[in-house]
Amino acid sequence: MPHYDADVLIVGAGPAGAWAARQLARGGASVRLIDASHPREKPCGGGLTARSVTMAADVLARVPHVAVERVRFESPPVGRDPYPPAPRTPPSVTVDVPGADAGGPTSPLVVVSRLAFDRALVDNAREAGADLIPERAVDVHADGDGVWVTTRHRRWRGRYLVGADGANSLVRRRLHQPFPASHWSLATGDFAAGSSSREIVIRFVRTPPGYLWSFPRTDHLAIGICAPADRGSAPVLRQHLDRWLAVRDIARGCRMTPYSWPIPSLPVQAWADGVPVGERWLLAGDAAGLVDPLTREGIYYALRSGELAAQSLLGAGPEPTQAYAGAVQAELVSELARSARARGTFFSPLVTRLWIDVLRESPRVRSLALRVVIGTVGYYHLRRQAVASLEPGAALRVARAQVARYLRIAP
Ligand SMILES: Cc1cc2nc3c(=O)[nH]c(=O)nc-3n(C[C@H](O)[C@H](O)[C@H](O)COP(=O)(O)OP(=O)(O)OC[C@H]3O[C@@H](n4cnc5c(N)ncnc54)[C@H](O)[C@@H]3O)c2cc1C
Missing domain, CATH: 3.30.9 (D-Amino Acid Oxidase; Chain A, domain 2)
Incomplete structure (x- = not known):
């Protein structure tokens, strides 16, 4: 019988790792959360949209x-x-x-501030029973029975590994492959x-x-x-x-x-094979590439993928990492792939200028845009819904402004 230090080793205690740790510990799993960086600020806007605000409401109450x-x-x-x-x-x-x-x-x-938010997430995971190992992982290894994580002072053995170590993920590089340029x-x-x-x-x-x-x-x-x-x-x-x-x-x-x-910021074709997993390991958050390639919102996807990882590993299924890959594909990747498609034309000044005209002229489209901004409507639906919502008078004024600009009689 192999000896395990924990049911789940998690490398990285950002939103993905800390949230997975909290949910796993709450579900009764033993968890070692490996990260030497806290307290620290992470380069980030720190913007949380409605879905993250709802998910992490109890954490936000302290931050x-x-x-x-x-x-x-x-x-x-x-x-x-x-x-x-x-x-x-x-x-x-x-x-x-x-x-x-x-x-x-x-x-x-x-x-x-990511200093305060991430620290509160880690505190929350520890309160749920996860054990924080304040060390940096320097190597990882997976075999048929489990995983090894090497830190400066020792090697840790776990049944499963969650790679939640961010954009430059060591787990990703060792067990899968780095992101191409x-x-x-x-x-x-x-x-x-x-x-x-x-x-x-x-x-x-x-x-x-x-x-x-x-x-x-x-x-x-x-x-x-x-x-x-x-x-x-x-x-x-x-x-x-x-x-x-x-x-x-x-x-x-x-x-x-x-x-x-x-x-x-992954292109559509990067998702052809789904999110990378092995028999004993999976990747969550930035390490898995789960960031909206247009807005670069990543905190929600980190929290949610951490949660899906915990649910799959706590579940009774025979192949929990495959179950995780399936859940991420169905719920998150489909959304990110639509964003990747929209990215091609979104930043053209003609398009952004047109949007600004439409938003100025139409209260209905403004209210739709608000739902896009707070994250309750995906912006890939915006174009279709905006066309359906646009008041005829507003459409006429926008069209006039576009023509005037084309004829260079308006700025
Ligand atoms: C400039 C910028 C602005 C952004 N603005 C926003 C925004 O406003 N809203 C939004 O939703 N998203 C934003 N994002 C994206 C967001 O920051 C990330 O998607 C999110 O932090 C991902 O969370 P994560 O837990 O996967 O990774 P991270 O938050 O990167 O956490 C990874 C953790 O792993 C640790 N780690 C790394 N290597 C090791 C190792 N070898 N051993 C142990 N630990 C390790 C790190 O120290 C870190 O604590 C922004 C990103 C950038 C760069």
């Missing part, structure tokens, strides 16, 4: 967070300097988020200490195709830009960021802490 009141979208002007100096302003629209002024965790859109986005930005607000600002970028953001935390702003890694280098992204901050006067006088970090 300081900003309840977002407004989201402002900006589009680059078509065919002109993308960052014209004041007094010219970019085409923009502001969508109000209802119910946010209550400030409670039931707000549909909140922003957290075309599967990455690059994000770079700053934490700007000394400023806050209740407004998220999103600014679409034409080249490279991506977006800039400012997310308000309780005592700082998380500011950044992301784009496909094979379309723009960190210095190019930085240049966009610096110009935007200068013309928008965001973060003036703040103490800036820069960061750069990769984000898996």
Whole structure:
């Protein structure tokens, strides 16, 4: 009989690993959660949409967070300097988020510091009975009877392994294969200490195709830009960021802490074989590539894949890792694949400008867009539903504006 240190070894205590640990421990499994990094800030906007807010409501109740009141979208002007100096302003629209002024965790859109949120998730997992091993995994190995994880001080034996060690996952690299270059986005930005607000600002970028953001935390702003890694280098992204901050006067006088970090952003074809698993191991969260390739939202997918991992491993089925792969494919991959398809045309300035016109003109489409922003409607449904919702008068005004712009008699 092999000896096991735990039913499940989990490498990585971000949202995916900590949430899997909590659910497994609550279900009666013995769990070792291996991660040396806490407490730490993770390069991230820290934006949580409604699904994450609902799932992690009890954790959020202990974590300081900003309840977002407004989201402002900006589009680059078509065919002109993308960052014209004041007094010219970019085409923009502001969508109000209802119910946010209550400030409670039931707000549909909140922003957290990952230092506080991830620490609370780990505390929660420990309270449920998971054992935190504050060490870094340096090697992993799987055989027919179980898995080994080597840390600096010893080797750990488990029945199953959850690889939840983020974008550069060691578990993925050792037991499967690394992401190829075309599967990455690059994000770079700053934490700007000394400023806050209740407004998220999103600014679409034409080249490279991506977006800039400012997310308000309780005592700082998380500011950044992301784009496909094979379309723009960190210095190019930085240049966009610096110009935007200068013309928008965001973060003036703040103490800036820069960061750069990769984000898996998988194309549709990457999902052809489903999420990678072995007989004794599975991957969750970023390690599995479960990030929306258009918005780069990953926290929800990390939490949910951690939960699906726990359910499968606690289940009585003969092949729990296969059950996990099936559940992830049916629920999450189908959604991410639709986003990957939408990404091709989304960042064209003609498209983003058209959206801004439609949102300005149509209260019905604005209310639909709000549901997209808070994550209760997938934006791949947006185009179809927007066309169905658009009031005839609004459609006419948008069409007029488009024609005027085409004839260059309007900005
Ligand atoms: C700049 C940026 C902005 C983003 N903004 C948002 C946003 O606003 N909203 C959103 O939903 N998503 C956002 N994302 C994506 C989100 O940050 C990730 O999808 C999410 O953190 C994934 O969670 P995870 O648990 O899979 O991995 P992570 O959060 O990366 O956690 C992995 C953990 O594993 C640990 N680890 C790594 N290697 C080892 C090892 N060898 N041994 C032990 N431990 C190890 C790490 O220390 C870390 O604690 C953003 C990403 C970036 C880069």
